[in-house]
Amino acid sequence: MRTGRPSARIHALMERMTLEEKLGQLSMLADGLIETGPPGPHNPFTMIEEGRVGSLLNVWGRDLIREAQRKALEETRLGIPLFFGLDVVHGHKSIHPVPLAEACSFDRALWEETARDNAIEAATDGIHMTFAPMLDVSRDARWGRIVESAGEDPLVNAEYGRARVRGYQNPGDDGFMRIAGCAKHFCAYSAVISGRDYGEVDVSQRAIEEIYLPPFRAVVEEGVAAIMPAFVDVAGVAMTAHKRLLRNVLRGQWGFEGLIISDYNAIAELVNHGVAADLCEAGVLALKAGVDIDMMGDAYNKGLPEALARGDVTLDEIHEALVRVLAFKEQLGLFDDPYRGIGRDISNGRVKRRALAREAAQKSMVLVKNDAVLPLRNPARVGLIGPMCDAPADQLGAWASAGAAEDSITILAGMRAGFASSRIVYAQGCDLKSAIYGGAEEARLAAADANVIVLCLGEERFTTGEACSRTRPELPQCQLDLARLVYESGQPVVLVLAVSRPLVLPDWLVDGAAAILICWHAGSETGPALADLLSGAVSPSAKLCVSWPATLGQMPVFYGMRPTGRPHDPNNGWSTSFLDAPYAPRWRFGEGIGYACFERSNLRTDVARVSREGVVNVSVDVANTGDCEAIETIFLFIRDPVARVTRPVLELKDFARITLRAGETAMVQFTLRANDFSYLDENMESRLDDGLIQIFVGASSRPEALQRVDVIVDASGAIV
Ligand code: NOJ
Numbered sequence: 001m002r003t004g005r006p007s008a009r010i011h012a013l014m015e016r017m018t019l020e021e022k023l024g025q026l027s028m029l030a031d032g033l034i035e036t037g038p039p040g041p042h043n044p045f046t047m048i049e050e051g052r053v054g055s056l057l058n059v060w061g062r063d064l065i066r067e068a069q070r071k072a073l074e075e076t077r078l079g080i081p082l083f084f085g086l087d088v089v090h091g092h093k094s095i096h097p098v099p100l101a102e103a104c105s106f107d108r109a110l111w112e113e114t115a116r117d118n119a120i121e122a123a124t125d126g127i128h129m130t131f132a133p134m135l136d137v138s139r140d141a142r143w144g145r146i147v148e149s150a151g152e153d154p155l156v157n158a159e160y161g162r163a164r165v166r167g168y169q170n171p172g173d174d175g176f177m178r179i180a181g182c183a184k185h186f187c188a189y190s191a192v193i194s195g196r197d198y199g200e201v202d203v204s205q206r207a208i209e210e211i212y213l214p215p216f217r218a219v220v221e222e223g224v225a226a227i228m229p230a231f232v233d234v235a236g237v238a239m240t241a242h243k244r245l246l247r248n249v250l251r252g253q254w255g256f257e258g259l260i261i262s263d264y265n266a267i268a269e270l271v272n273h274g275v276a277a278d279l280c281e282a283g284v285l286a287l288k289a290g291v292d293i294d295m296m297g298d299a300y301n302k303g304l305p306e307a308l309a310r311g312d313v314t315l316d317e318i319h320e321a322l323v324r325v326l327a328f329k330e331q332l333g334l335f336d337d338p339y340r341g342i343g344r345d346i347s348n349g350r351v352k353r354r355a356l357a358r359e360a361a362q363k364s365m366v367l368v369k370n371d372a373v374l375p376l377r378n379p380a381r382v383g384l385i386g387p388m389c390d391a392p393a394d395q396l397g398a399w400a401s402a403g404a405a406e407d408s409i410t411i412l413a414g415m416r417a418g419f420a421s422s423r424i425v426y427a428q429g430c431d432l433k434s435a436i437y438g439g440a441e442e443a444r445l446a447a448a449d450a451n452v453i454v455l456c457l458g459e460e461r462f463t464t465g466e467a468c469s470r471t472r473p474e475l476p477q478c479q480l481d482l483a484r485l486v487y488e489s490g491q492p493v494v495l496v497l498a499v500s501r502p503l504v505l506p507d508w509l510v511d512g513a514a515a516i517l518i519c520w521h522a523g524s525e526t527g528p529a530l531a532d533l534l535s536g537a538v539s540p541s542a543k544l545c546v547s548w549p550a551t552l553g554q555m556p557v558f559y560g561m562r563p564t565g566r567p568h569d570p571n572n573g574w575s576t577s578f579l580d581a582p583y584a585p586r587w588r589f590g591e592g593i594g595y596a597c598f599e600r601s602n603l604r605t606d607v608a609r610v611s612r613e614g615v616v617n618v619s620v621d622v623a624n625t626g627d628c629e630a631i632e633t634i635f636l637f638i639r640d641p642v643a644r645v646t647r648p649v650l651e652l653k654d655f656a657r658i659t660l661r662a663g664e665t666a667m668v669q670f671t672l673r674a675n676d677f678s679y680l681d682e683n684m685e686s687r688l689d690d691g692l693i694q695i696f697v698g699a700s701s702r703p704e705a706l707q708r709v710d711v712i713v714d715a716s717g718a719i720v
Helices: 008-016 019-025 044-049 062-074 099-105 108-124 144-148 154-169 205-212 214-221 243-253 279-289 299-310 315-331 347-364 411-418 439-447 477-488 507-512 526-535
Strands: 027-030 055-057 083-086 180-186 226-229 366-370 381-385 423-427 452-458 493-498 515-518 598-605 609-611 615-624 630-639 651-660 665-673 691-698 706-714
Touching: 008 315, 019 027, 019 299, 019 315, 027 044, 044 062, 099 108, 099 144, 099 154, 099 347, 108 154, 108 347, 154 180, 154 205, 154 214, 154 651, 180 214, 180 243, 205 214, 243 279, 279 299, 279 315, 299 315, 347 526, 381 411, 381 439, 381 477, 411 423, 411 526, 423 439, 439 477, 452 477, 477 493, 477 507, 493 526, 515 526, 598 630, 598 691, 598 706, 615 630, 615 651, 615 691, 615 706, 630 665, 651 665
Parallel strands: 027 055, 055 083, 180 226, 381 423, 381 452, 452 493, 493 515, 609 706
Antiparallel strands: 366 515, 598 615, 615 665, 630 651, 630 691, 691 706
16 A cells, blocks of 8 residues: 555545544454453444544444444544454454465465455455454464464465465456455464463564564555554564664664554554553553554543653654554545445355355365275265364354355255265264263264264364464364274264364374375365365365464474574484474475375476576476376475584475376476575575575475575575
């Protein structure tokens, strides 16, 4: 968003505004439909009448929003329209897989299309802004908000963020952006110590620059309308008041001119952080750091008049934020059409949107084990067992916004339709968290004589998401007991895990399953999508965007670690390792199989040496040697084996998807610029060294899945 100088309309409006009305425009209030923090003492509707609120959050629905807007237009002195924001994180009415799941598709086009559908549905319900995409690179399964992210890799989060922003913000039929994106949480929120939500963060400058900032930089380049600072402090500096990162880096170096919107009550919470004595000081700190809108803190409304009187802030500083807010409303077209899009009939697109939700769910489910039991070819009798089989609300996952459980197609319904000629014998077995009366017996009966058992275990939707940190991200005991009982039947078991974070699974559970499909909380169309994959109508194609730890104590575990002076060596006790746990995670970043087999050959570069301005094309031939059409994702990593600072053992630089028919071969090509080999040196300056760069191309981050080709950089070693 470009604000520049205020338009004549905004200029004229500002001339007429009182201080109270100006601060009102900088204040965002929740209506109470969803509260994700302390409820405000205020009634938003009274505040609207008083002209003391400029936007509402967490309200939706045409009638409610029309009424709020009408009040703002007709019952306030200046009639400035409101804008409305909501966490439309993975769907509004049609719910798509949770972000951690959809990221596993590695499908940029899909990420954009589902965001577009989110925007279309939200806009007709009166929403102008989604508080998404969430771009916190997440490596710790204890942190419940891992579900909202695109996983452990900065590049994947950056690419996911770009696609989401395009999907939300590209112009709709009326020529205005569909809805605005608000990328969050700037930055490093996911690094909270022990994965404890809202805790403190203490990460290095290198981690900030290399891991946490790049996804935000990408969405700023993509033109994201707004950014939300994180709740947390980073090395003692609260992000809501982080002048260096908000003013110098985000606004200064990156040229971001959009809105900065605080998180819920975060300005007021600067008092709890111990960096402000009261709301007045808190408001000053946030405004000076560049925060334009105070979400639910009431610090701008209450604190800034006093700060202004004391000379702690200037009217110009308030105007800077005000111009941005009004320019945003103007850019949305709200001054000319304040009810824009509300109630637009989009019913004729519903079938298409549900089809996309089904496709997204198919492309998000990750098959991590298959002892030749899948696909299921017309089994006479399927035992369908477990508490996630018929869980229409839980399958939607956290942050399902306005999604309704009644609109979900459950696994039970999907399997009955997808396996119409099989006998499906269903037993819930247990609750998500506790045993149910008669559950064991019922499950035993369903398992008996089945040709195959599909065992659906998982998590309750509200055990992941905000304020859902867990020291033990595991399956509850009742579900493990159910699994044991089912395994005792001796029938082959397809274990389906409907979860929103990586879980630590006991070895016996993994070893005893004939196949394991991580189906995640996959949204409204979970059931049909699962049946499509289990029946073989579609081959699974997703790959993990986040490592699954083998044990609790391994966390955080991720592929892009640095090499250490004593790299892991299973035959050497004096190398980095655990005495009581494996070194590697249970499943690594990039793992995931389908029903076809792929072989890669002829990995090559078009040049052996590359200059500083040069480009290297890396190609590999990929053959589908299986007997069905399928999609393969190919990853390209690099390693700089000798640099001034230690570089990760693998660093993702690109990924590509390719669809191949049985027997087909095609070439996949990646283009790297020499600058992709640059890094931050010991002084945090970007440099590109002469010398060897190893390029690894393959099916996952597993060393055996990768092939290597080298290139020599000939760049004179100067600072770039
Ligand atoms: C708090 C969360 O941290 C943030 O992600 C969300 O957008 C706001 N609440 C609004 O619901």
